[in-house]
Amino acid sequence: MSGAMNNYVKFGLLIAVVLGTLAWLAVGGISETKTYYKTVAEIRQLGNQAAERRLRVGGDIAVNSIKRNGADVSFTLAQDSLRLQVVYNGIDPLPDTFRDGAQALADGKLGSDGVFHATKIQAKCASKYEAKPVMKGTAAPAVRAS
Amino acid sequence: MENVGSLAILFAFCFAVYAVIASIAGKLARRPFLILSAERAVYCVWGLLTVAASLLVYSLIAGDFRLAYVASHSNKSMDTAYKFASWWGGQEGSLLLWAWLLSTYSSILVFQNRRKFRDMMPYVTAVLMSTLTFFLILISFIEQPFKVLMAGKGIVDVGDGQGLNPLLQYWTMVIHPPMLYLGYVGFAVPFAFAMGSLITKQPGDSWIHTTRRWTLVTWMFQTTGILLGAGWAYAVLGWGGYWGWDPVENASLLPWITATAFLHSVMMQEKKGMMKVWNVVLVSSTFFLCIFGTFLTRSGVVQSVHAFAQSQLGPYFVTFLAVGIAGTLYLILNRLDYLKSEAQLESVLSRESSFLFNNLILLASCFAVLWGTLFPVISEAVTGEKISVDGPFFNRVNIPIGLGLMLLTGIGPLIAWRRSSIESLKRAFMWPALGGITVAVILLAMGIRDFYALMSLALCAFVTVTIVIEFFKGAIAIRAKDHQNLLASMIELTHRNTRRYGGYVVHMGIVLMFVGFTGKAFDIDKTVQVQQGQTLAIGHYTLKIGDVVKSQNEVYTSEVLNVEVSSDGKFIGTMKPERRLYIASRQPTSNVTIRRRPSEDLYLNFAGASNDGEGTVIQAYVFPLVSWIWAGYWVVLIGTIVCLIPSKTRLIWPRTEVVAVTGKHANIEQ
Numbered sequence: 001m002s003g004a005m006n007n008y009v010k011f012g013l014l015i016a017v018v019l020g021t022l023a024w025l026a027v028g029g030i031s032e033t034k035t036y037y038k039t040v041a042e043i044r045q046l047g048n049q050a051a052e053r054r055l056r057v058g059g060d061i062a063v064n065s066i067k068r069n070g071a072d073v074s075f076t077l078a079q080d081s082l083r084l085q086v087v088y089n090g091i092d093p094l095p096d097t098f099r100d101g102a103q104a105l106a107d108g109k110l111g112s113d114g115v116f117h118a119t120k121i122q123a124k125c126a127s128k129y130e131a132k133p134v135m136k137g138t139a140a141p142a143v144r145a146s
Numbered sequence: 147m148e149n150v151g152s153l154a155i156l157f158a159f160c161f162a163v164y165a166v167i168a169s170i171a172g173k174l175a176r177r178p179f180l181i182l183s184a185e186r187a188v189y190c191v192w193g194l195l196t197v198a199a200s201l202l203v204y205s206l207i208a209g210d211f212r213l214a215y216v217a218s219h220s221n222k223s224m225d226t227a228y229k230f231a232s233w234w235g236g237q238e239g240s241l242l243l244w245a246w247l248l249s250t251y252s253s254i255l256v257f258q259n260r261r262k263f264r265d266m267m268p269y270v271t272a273v274l275m276s277t278l279t280f281f282l283i284l285i286s287f288i289e290q291p292f293k294v295l296m297a298g299k300g301i302v303d304v305g306d307g308q309g310l311n312p313l314l315q316y317w318t319m320v321i322h323p324p325m326l327y328l329g330y331v332g333f334a335v336p337f338a339f340a341m342g343s344l345i346t347k348q349p350g351d352s353w354i355h356t357t358r359r360w361t362l363v364t365w366m367f368q369t370t371g372i373l374l375g376a377g378w379a380y381a382v383l384g385w386g387g388y389w390g391w392d393p394v395e396n397a398s399l400l401p402w403i404t405a406t407a408f409l410h411s412v413m414m415q416e417k418k419g420m421m422k423v424w425n426v427v428l429v430s431s432t433f434f435l436c437i438f439g440t441f442l443t444r445s446g447v448v449q450s451v452h453a454f455a456q457s458q459l460g461p462y463f464v465t466f467l468a469v470g471i472a473g474t475l476y477l478i479l480n481r482l483d484y485l486k487s488e489a490q491l492e493s494v495l496s497r498e499s500s501f502l503f504n505n506l507i508l509l510a511s512c513f514a515v516l517w518g519t520l521f522p523v524i525s526e527a528v529t530g531e532k533i534s535v536d537g538p539f540f541n542r543v544n545i546p547i548g549l550g551l552m553l554l555t556g557i558g559p560l561i562a563w564r565r566s567s568i569e570s571l572k573r574a575f576m577w578p579a580l581g582g583i584t585v586a587v588i589l590l591a592m593g594i595r596d597f598y599a600l601m602s603l604a605l606c607a608f609v610t611v612t613i614v615i616e617f618f619k620g621a622i623a624i625r626a627k628d629h630q631n632l633l634a635s636m637i638e639l640t641h642r643n644t645r646r647y648g649g650y651v652v653h654m655g656i657v658l659m660f661v662g663f664t665g666k667a668f669d670i671d672k673t674v675q676v677q678q679g680q681t682l683a684i685g686h687y688t689l690k691i692g693d694v695v696k697s698q699n700e701v702y703t704s705e706v707l708n709v710e711v712s713s714d715g716k717f718i719g720t721m722k723p724e725r726r727l728y729i730a731s732r733q734p735t736s737n738v739t740i741r742r743r744p745s746e747d748l749y750l751n752f753a754g755a756s757n758d759g760e761g762t763v764i765q766a767y768v769f770p771l772v773s774w775i776w777a778g779y780w781v782v783l784i785g786t787i788v789c790l791i792p793s794k795t796r797l798i799w800p801r802t803e804v805v806a807v808t809g810k811h812a813n814i815e816q
Contacts, residue, residue, distance in 0.1 A: 010494045011491065019506075025543050026543050028542065029539035071674060091671045095383070096733065
């Protein structure tokens with residue numbers, strides 16, 4: 001009887017240690033990588049806070065704004081009449097869907113110069129097109145405007 | 147024709163509903179003919195869906211551009227294979243594939259068991275057909291595959307379609323979705339059997355024996371599907387990785403994790419009669435995670451680059467999941483008495499314990515991935531602010547979990563059932579531990595200081611040694627008796643207990659994959675703007691940039707960059723990364739080139755011309771050990787197939803069989 005109890009205590013402790021470690025890692029991971037979704041307009045209003053947080057900002061890529069310069073790619077995100085200058089210098093190649101007029105999500109931080117420094121870009125078809133469903137592929141724009 | 151297709155789907159829906167009602171009513175009223183009619187209805191559903199699917203495929207191949215689905219997923223210039231693949235290239239068609247596969251599985255199952263499990267089968271049929279009914283509601287009323295394009299009031303024929311997304315026009319992408327679906331859909335079968343067994347209060351675990359092969363086969367399909375997706379992302383999407391912790395990728399991983407946990411914990415039930423509740427919970431979780439994954443990719447709940455377009459499917463899936471999970475939970479709680487464990491955990495140092503911890507951390511990983519995937523939804527609901535977590539979060543949690551799993555993979559086979567003494571463990575683990583330490587010391591001497599990489603490779607060596615020892619020990623024993631050579635003895639050994647030794651082969655494949663994953667710690671990347679004739683160095687490679695060759699055909703225009711590659715000063719070949727612009731869809735794609743070697747891949751992406759002049763931007767990467775992942779997959783596949791081969795000698799484990807359960811038993815204490 002006491003042997004069984006002892007066993008339960010042992011298992012309980014081991015399980016607690018395993019789960020505790022993982023929970024600790026998870027909490028640390030969340031606080032380290034959490035990224036706030038913001039619109040271009042919201043970023044303007046953030047003020048000083050903006051520089052500290054990792055942000056994910058979405059908008060349309062302004063036509064003819066994509067410029068490649070060495071390792072950097074710069075472009076303008078547009079949301080209605082608002083504009084945000086973005087510079088990308090991440091490791092990964094840009095997705096094929098990243099092009100004029102596409103919707104893009106940029107992850108990074110806002111610099112003190114007002115330029116958004118992105119380390120990750122995701123791009124998706126623009127909303128004015130009929131969103132074309134694809135299988136687990138990067139959603140590509142369909143040609144037919146609805 | 148579109149009318150015939152739509153009608154077929156509608157009739158299939160009616161027959162599925164009939165099958166559900168007739169099988170339950172027939173069972174309750176004890177009318178065998180009603181049950182038989184329900185089973186025949188299952189075949190009818192399959193026939194009708196086959197008609198519908200064939201019509202859709204025919205329209206895609208023939209190019210009937212009056213149909214909205216054909217117009218947006220096929221075009222005249224595509225290869226027939228890709229036209230066929232357009233079947234699952236979009237929302238409606240892929241739902242039809244889901245339904246068709248489920249009805250195929252159901253028909254096979256009903257046929258296989260037409261004389262077996264007469265008690266349980268009506269409920270198994272009912273569960274399968276209820277699931278199918280749900281999908282048929284979606285394609286009959288919400289996302290109809292046979293919708294025609296209408297302008298004003300007349301049907302229009304647009305002449306040519308938009309074609310399948312060029313990124314998907316790649317062979318792995320043609321078979322990736324069906325593979326994943328075969329895996330997703332397949333888990334409905336063990337789930338249905340588990341439910342049937344609970345409803346009819348079956349003692350024992352006949353459902354596990356019956357569905358063991360199904361589970362293994364569907365697991366194999368899931369694994370194949372996930373790795374095809376990874377391989378495609380690596381070679382075609384060209385973002386330089388095979389896994390990005392994207393919500394859609396996570397959706398395919400979640401049921402795989404629970405399925406893997408299930409494959410391990412069923413052994414506890416078969417051999418020790420333990421973890422019965424747990425197994426029902428695991429098989430149900432896997433099934434619902436499969437549905438959840440389908441939901442996640444189609445509803446637009448979580449933003450993902452490769453999700454399907456937003457649709458109105460969300461609420462339907464949520465309803466189905468809620469009703470299904472509630473029903474399953476009720477059933478499990480109600481039948482707890484029939485799921486009593488026949489043995490207890492006796493020691494922390496036992497094989498039972500290693501299974502328990504294997505399940506614990508697999509489930510923890512599943513939970514962490516689910517949590518991370520849904521974090522934007524959860525955080526918005528709780529704090530009002532939408533917050534996402536990213537790759538680093540998933541890696542942080544899952545790398546230690548992976549290492550822990552590796553450790554258990556090595557320990558499990560060597561540790562005794564019930565309890566092990568420290569002494570016997572010392573004996574069993576001496577060589578494997580020495581193997582691991584030797585590898586770690588060698589790597590340290592080579593100057594590798596990355597903690598996780600060291601741990602991972604040391605553990606891989608540890609597991610490899612345990613597996614090799616297991617094979618040799620058994621083979622030598624057989625050789626001593628049968629006087630065969632060692633290889634023949636090993637084959638004989640495997641044949642005698644295919645599940646055990648096939649399982650070891652699967653583990654070996656996973657070890658190879660882990661070696662490949664570990665290579666990630668040593669990636670090198672470089673993005674530079676270069677002029678023609680310039681060189682750049684990456685790792686031990688020197689790349690000499692050549693000219694850009696432009697060409698055009700009727701499908702796309704192309705720019706090919708010639709890069710002369712030399713390694714340590716020796717010319718080894720020309721690589722040609724390419725950029726294409728697909729004319730029909732105005733979609734640019736970059737076609738990376740990869741020089742694959744067992745030690746490392748050299749990966750080149752032609753990012754395009756720079757805007758400030760003549761230069762071109764090239765991205766070069768060295769990815770060590772990536773090929774080991776794909777090699778590991780083949781080993782996993784072989785191992786799984788070995789597991790499926792019946793063992794030469796039927797193994798019987800001495801254990802008490804539960805013949806029947808009457809009322810509540812007192813727990814027998816040890």
